[in-house]
């Protein structure tokens with residue numbers, strides 16, 4: 321496995337700082353991390369130092385006996401176990417104000433692509449449309465610019481975007 325694996329449910333993980341460059345040893349594989357995980361692990365007890373390889377390939381899941389999550393989130397019950405595990409335990413986290421329910425379309429979890437206040441979000445017309453639709457649906461008002469209170473997701477293999485609220 322590459323030292324810098326791609327995460328299809330969080331494609332911007334490295335740019336967003338979910339990992340930092342470090343040669344500190346990974347507690348799971350005991351090799352130099354190269355990309356050391358620097359986001360939350362929701363686990364009882366001590367949080368291991370873990371490399372990107374061990375997050376991606378499931379060795380972290382084995383190390384923690386599957387008893388943890390990388391997101392302060394719930395997954396809908398009907399998602400198949402392997403996919404649910406990929407999202408919750410093999411996909412690097414990102415900061416949110418609150419727990420949230422991971423968005424799903426047609427039985428498939430969506431990929432997290434950014435917050436409503438990131439430049440990349442406002443460079444993507446489909447992401448902007450999703451955030452504006454969210455505000456229109458929830459508040460009945462037009463949003464004029466970036467907001468830190470929206471999380472934007474899109475289909476892994478499709479163009480549809482969905483935004484959800486994350487109020488502080």
Ligand SMILES: [Zn+2]
Nearest residue numbers: 346349371374
């Ligand atoms: Zn490792």
